[in-house]
Amino acid sequence: MLFSYPGMFIPAIFILLLIILAILLLAPFNLSLDLGKKGPLIWGSIRLAWLGIALRKVEISPQSADELLASIRKEKTGKEDRAVDENKTTGKEVAAATEKKNEPGGKKGREQDEKELDGKRERREKGEPTDATRHPSISSLIDVAPPLAKILWDLLRSIRFKNSSCRLCFGLNDPAQTAIISGYLWFLASALGIFSANISINPWFDGERLEGELIAEIEARLLSPVFAVIKALQVREIRLLLKEMLGWT
Amino acid sequence: MEKIGPIEMDLQVLVGKEIKASGRTIWPVTRIAVLKGCGDMVLSIQIKPLAMLILEPAGSYAVSFAGEPMTIEAILELAPSLRDVLEKAGEAGQD
Numbered sequence: 001m002l003f004s005y006p007g008m009f010i011p012a013i014f015i016l017l018l019i020i021l022a023i024l025l026l027a028p029f030n031l032s033l034d035l036g037k038k039g040p041l042i043w044g045s046i047r048l049a050w051l052g053i054a055l056r057k058v059e060i061s062p063q064s065a066d067e068l069l070a071s072i073r074k075e076k077t078g079k080e081d082r083a084v085d086e087n088k089t090t091g092k093e094v095a096a097a098t099e100k101k102n103e104p105g106g107k108k109g110r111e112q113d114e115k116e117l118d119g120k121r122e123r124r125e126k127g128e129p130t131d132a133t134r135h136p137s138i139s140s141l142i143d144v145a146p147p148l149a150k151i152l153w154d155l156l157r158s159i160r161f162k163n164s165s166c167r168l169c170f171g172l173n174d175p176a177q178t179a180i181i182s183g184y185l186w187f188l189a190s191a192l193g194i195f196s197a198n199i200s201i202n203p204w205f206d207g208e209r210l211e212g213e214l215i216a217e218i219e220a221r222l223l224s225p226v227f228a229v230i231k232a233l234q235v236r237e238i239r240l241l242l243k244e245m246l247g248w249t
Numbered sequence: 250m251e252k253i254g255p256i257e258m259d260l261q262v263l264v265g266k267e268i269k270a271s272g273r274t275i276w277p278v279t280r281i282a283v284l285k286g287c288g289d290m291v292l293s294i295q296i297k298p299l300a301m302l303i304l305e306p307a308g309s310y311a312v313s314f315a316g317e318p319m320t321i322e323a324i325l326e327l328a329p330s331l332r333d334v335l336e337k338a339g340e341a342g343q344d
């Protein structure tokens with residue numbers, strides 16, 4: 001019925017898009033963490049969900065730290081091997097392209113490359129920023145620090161910790177160091193505003209030890225980061241820093 | 250462990266990590282007091298250095314942080330685990 005009137009079609013699409021955007025911004029992302037270590041055993045699960053749909057799920061079945069490290073190392077070696085294979089293939093492609101350039105018809109390409117290189121060299125000699133030298137100046141970073149800190153604080157406040165509990169028992173080879181680190185951890189928990197009955201940090205003074213459990217449900221909406229970006233772009237110092245980093249100044 | 254109502258005071262005299270400096274080995278002895286509340290929640294930790302055992306090639310001696318002279322026997326009474334350290338140092342000296 002709604003689409004039977006031609007004039008209603010565009011507003012209906014617009015409203016539909018607004019609804020989709022509102023859902024995207026307001027529906028919270030949930031990150032569930034359940035990590036633990038007892039004796040030599042390590043277990044855990046990490047789950048990222050949106051609107052009840054699991055976007056990413058990682059499960060670590062109870063296994064010893066050595067086994068876990070071995071599996072990570074194995075995965076890493078596998079990735080490296082794959083990268084080497086890919087490099088070999090790309091190398092062949094590059095060699096083919098170079099051969100093409102060296103052909104009489106590829107003269108134009110070579111001249112263009114040489115021109116680009118000369119331009120870069122000249123800019124470097126004049127002290128002008130090239131692609132690799134677009135670092136912000138220290139004074140811009142200092143100027144931008146207070147508004148950036150405020151925005152980051154707003155962003156952090158938008159993250160909600162639900163049902164979080166942390167139990168940690170640790171010991172270093174020096175009891176004095178153990179006590180000092182324990183003090184630092186309590187300070188950190190207090191500074192982050194998570195000083196509650198659900199947190200237990202117990203120092204172990206009879207040798208090295210690390211045991212504990214972390215259960216946390218973190219909720220965050222996309223609305224806050226989007227607002228934070230808009231707010232950041234309204235600040236002159238941040239705009240200037242971005243322009244400087246992009247090489248627009 | 251001393252218990253005062255729901256609060257517990259855990260007092261331990263422990264030997265810290267050895268410090269090696271120019272041929273000397275220093276073993277610190279510290280007293281760690283942990284104040285625990287309900288459910289083993291740590292309320293406060295106090296670390297107080299009491300003494301140190303110094304091992305030198307020429308011999309071993311103890312120094313008290315209270316400023317009073319201290320004998321090897323007195324430091325062994327405080328921290329009996331240092332006996333092993335002394336024995337090992339003696340064996341090494343004989344070798």
